[in-house]
Amino acid sequence: QFAKPEDAVKYRQSVLTVMSNHFGRLAPVVRGQQPYDPAQVKADVALVATLSKLPWSAFGPGTEGGGARPAVWADNAKFKQGQERLHADIAKLVAAADAGDLAQVRTAYGAVGASCKACHDNFRNR
Ligand code: ASC
Secondary structure, three states, rough: OOHHHHHHHHHHHHHHHHHHHHHHHHHHHHOOOOOOOOOHHHHHHHHHHHHHOHHHHHHOOOOOOOOEHHHHHHHHHHHHHHHHHHHHHHHHHHHHHHHHHHHHHHHHHHHHHHHHHHHHHHOOOO
């Protein structure tokens, strides 16, 4: 899948960058700083859901580096639990966006952000 460890690092960082960009587009909407456009939110959430599947296979053995802490590999079960939590939270965000319910989107957005943060706190260098 990756010829060199650096390719895996670049891949996962790239995916997470694009994912963060589309997740970040929801911020002004849930804060009421931008009007709620249900179709736009659905499109951004769909991208987040798709992109969220991709980074994890790029954290395979021998791909240490980037901003990842050794704990990714040393405590891989916990890292995987974090991925499962993220996917569960994103599933709720997808449901909220599909329902076109801003209050529900706001709640689910908060949970997804907390999942992002939990993993960064434990597994990403500061
Ligand atoms: C984002 C983003 C993250 C998370 C995190 C939540 O928008 O890019 O990494 O939210 O900051 O605390």
